[in-house]
Amino acid sequence: MVSILRLVNPFARIGIRNYSTIIPLLFTVLSYLVIELLTLYVVRDPDSVGIFIIFISVALVMYFSFRDGIRGGFLAAAITLFYYTYIIFSRNYSGDQFRTSLNTTIILSLLFFILAAIIGWLKQSLDAIVLKEIDARLAAEEGHLRLQTILQQLPVGVLLVDVRSGIIEGNRQVEKILGKKVHMKLPQHDSEVSTNARLNQQPMPLKDWPITRAITKGEVISGEELEYWRDGKKQLFLRVNAAPIRNTKHEIVAAVSTFYDITQQKEMEQRKDDFVNMASHELKTPLTSMKLYIDSLQKRLEKNPDERLQRIVTNVKLQTNRLQELVNDLLDVSRIQTGKLSFSKEFFSLDTLIEESIEMLQETSKHTIEFTKKTHIKVHGDRFRIYQVITNLLTNAIKYSPQESEIVVKLKREAGHVVLSVQDFGIGISKDQSKKIFERLYQVTDPTEKTFPGLGMGLYISREIVRRHKGKIWVESEKGKGSTFFVSLPLGKK
Ligand code: ADP
Numbered sequence: 082m083v084s085i086l087r088l089v090n091p092f093a094r095i096g097i098r099n100y101s102t103i104i105p106l107l108f109t110v111l112s113y114l115v116i117e118l119l120t121l122y123v124v125r126d127p128d129s130v131g132i133f134i135i136f137i138s139v140a141l142v143m144y145f146s147f148r149d150g151i152r153g154g155f156l157a158a159a160i161t162l163f164y165y166t167y168i169i170f171s172r173n174y175s176g177d178q179f180r181t182s183l184n185t186t187i188i189l190s191l192l193f194f195i196l197a198a199i200i201g202w203l204k205q206s207l208d209a210i211v212l213k214e215i216d217a218r219l220a221a222e223e224g225h226l227r228l229q230t231i232l233q234q235l236p237v238g239v240l241l242v243d244v245r246s247g248i249i250e251g252n253r254q255v256e257k258i259l260g261k262k263v264h265m266k267l268p269q270h271d272s273e274v275s276t277n278a279r280l281n282q283q284p285m286p287l288k289d290w291p292i293t294r295a296i297t298k299g300e301v302i303s304g305e306e307l308e309y310w311r312d313g314k315k316q317l318f319l320r321v322n323a324a325p326i327r328n329t330k331h332e333i334v335a336a337v338s339t340f341y342d343i344t345q346q347k348e349m350e351q352r353k354d355d356f357v358n359m360a361s362h363e364l365k366t367p368l369t370s371m372k373l374y375i376d377s378l379q380k381r382l383e384k385n386p387d388e389r390l391q392r393i394v395t396n397v398k399l400q401t402n403r404l405q406e407l408v409n410d411l412l413d414v415s416r417i418q419t420g421k422l423s424f425s426k427e428f429f430s431l432d433t434l435i436e437e438s439i440e441m442l443q444e445t446s447k448h449t450i451e452f453t454k455k456t457h458i459k460v461h462g463d464r465f466r467i468y469q470v471i472t473n474l475l476t477n478a479i480k481y482s483p484q485e486s487e488i489v490v491k492l493k494r495e496a497g498h499v500v501l502s503v504q505d506f507g508i509g510i511s512k513d514q515s516k517k518i519f520e521r522l523y524q525v526t527d528p529t530e531k532t533f534p535g536l537g538m539g540l541y542i543s544r545e546i547v548r549r550h551k552g553k554i555w556v557e558s559e560k561g562k563g564s565t566f567f568v569s570l571p572l573g574k575k
Contacts, residue, residue: 091148095204096211105145105153109160112141117164127172134168135189142193146200150208154197162190238319240292240338242267249292258319258342260311268293279308291323296336299325306343318347358415364408371401399445410538414521417545424463424549431458431467431499435490438471448479452490458499461574466546470554473539474503474566480533482507482563498552498569506563515556519544543568 087093088104116134120127138161146154165186174182232239238255240263242248251263259277268287278285287293291302302323309317323338375398382391416422432455439450460467478488482505489504510518510525517523524537540554547554551571558564 091144094148096208096215098205098208098212100149100152102149102152102156105149105156106160109141109145109157112137113160113164127168138189138193139196142197143200146197147204149201150205151198151201154201155194158190158193158197161193162186165190238340238342240340241335242292242296243335244296244333255340258317258340259309267296276313277310279310282308291321292336292338295323295325295338296333299327299333301325302338307340317342317344319343354415354418357411358419361408361411361415364404365412368401368405368408372398372405375401407536410536410542413542414538417542422545422549424466426462427464428459428461429464429467431460431492431501432456434464434468435471435492435501438468438475439490442472442475442479446479448482448486448488450475450488450490454491454493456492456494456499458492458494458572460499460570460572462550462570463546467550467570470543470546470568471501471503473543474568477539477566478503478505478507478564480535481505485563495569497573498571501568501570502565504563504565509560509562509564510556510558511560515558518556519554 116130116137120130120134124130138157142154142157142161145157149156165182169179169182169186232241232252235252235254238258239252240255241250247267249263249265249267251259255263268290271286271288273287274284275287275290276284278290280289285307288297291300291305291307294300295302300323302321305321307319307321309319311317319340320343321338321340323336325333326335326337328334375394378394379391379398382394413422435452439452443450475488475490482488485506487506489502491502491504493500493502514525518525518537519540520537521541522537523541524535544554547568547570553569554567556564556566
């Protein structure tokens, strides 16, 4: 029954381009056959049913052009034309009556064909639109399914949220990492706090979640580290990225957040830091004894001079000092990592401090270090730590300008600040490296250049010392032409 209804109902066929020839042909012929039989044997007065037949013809043409497009409508119109011609000849019309019927048939047939063409064209266009719509929907559904599969298979946790639904959903990896399925609403109030996600051990407001910030503020977050407490016990470290998804009008329609579990990596780093810390502490004690022995050896040599032995002892002392500097740097890096780098601040003359470090370095270096622009400025800070920064910059300037011999040190007073600059004319640093050199253990490894000894700790320690003095450190450099390092320190008590 349902299938018959579907076959007959023209609206059920919208979007179906399977136009039939047989059905309009058979149905129209059958309709006219029934009408003819009724006219001849039931009504018995053929002239009285003219209007009724025209009405049926209009209905048939309209129906089939809507059901089967232009072809269906034309078929119905053509059969109608045949039937009308049959009527003219079978009723034995003559004279005026024949002419009138012939004219009416011609005009009506023309109208029927026009009607069939218009309705059929409209129906075919409608089918094309509907089909396009269906195709687009299917393609979107298919795309969605494909994306879903990719998301589920990704080895990183992916969270997705849509502005309209406000539901945050996660892929399988999220479930694996967090130990639970994620299907939750975006926070409704700023005061909502997550008990599991934490930042520096503190429970995190939900509005600060990367995905919330991406969808509400359009922020792009890259490589942020979060802690996550699974079941309130197991602590995980996550590295999170998030970004908004915008439509063509640049409006935010959704947001995506990806995260990796970096717990193992963190634990490894922690173990490595612990080891470096322990090793440098262990190295410190024998080094102190070695230095004491060297000093007593030197004292003995003063009493019984021996030139050759004196040279050897001086060299041993130099190397021991170098070793001690390395161990101290290692300890400082550990202290920075554990937040234990302490400062004891006082007012001191920057000019004197710079002169002292230049004097100390000039003992062993052939470079000329020029320091002319003195300022008589007193800064407030840790004298030893600032000395460490200046010495590091000067040592680097000497180390990285082996072909040149000049180094220029300047001090300049600026609004509320004093700026120290150390300029060399050596190998220089490329633009893309000039930020990275301040990172922990970062060294420029350029295969075309001779490799210089070092561990990449000096600038990292210097940056931390300057930062803790509320100052800034940066470099301006051009590869092959030399570098100028700047340290800006605020004046007054900090
Ligand atoms: P180290 O000198 O022990 O390698 P640093 O942290 O002091 O470590 O410096 C980091 C890196 O920055 C160095 O390895 C070097 O590549 C680059 N660098 C530092 N100072 C200079 C300079 N004056 N000229 C060129 N490169 C420099």
